[in-house]
Amino acid sequence: xxxxxxxxxxxxxxxxxxxxxxxxxxxxxxxxxxxxxxxxxxxxxxxxxxxxxxxxxxxxxxxxxxxxxxxx
Numbered sequence: 001x002x003x004x005x006x007x008x009x010x011x012x013x014x015x016x017x018x019x020x021x022x023x024x025x026x027x028x029x030x031x032x033x034x035x036x037x038x039x040x041x042x043x044x045x046x047x048x049x050x051x052x053x054x055x056x057x058x059x060x061x062x063x064x065x066x067x068x069x070x071x072x
Contacts, residue, residue, distance in 0.1 A: 026055065029054065029055060029058060030051055030055060033050065033051045033054045033055070034047070034051060037050050037051065
């Protein structure tokens with residue numbers, strides 16, 4: 001196997017997809033929560049707090065499922 005083949009192996013591609021998928025998911029979720037919160041007249045510190053709380057909850061839940069913790 002050449003160095004080039006090793007660099008583009010399935011595991012390398014999967015790792016790159018996972019990183020970018022996480023980034024895309026986080027960006028999408030942040031946008032969706034911002035839209036929802038604005039529709040419910042949340043602004044300023046409250047808006048920022050809600051967005052951060054939702055992202056923290058989502059990240060924690062995903063990590064619990066990924067690493068086998070919790071009953072989700």
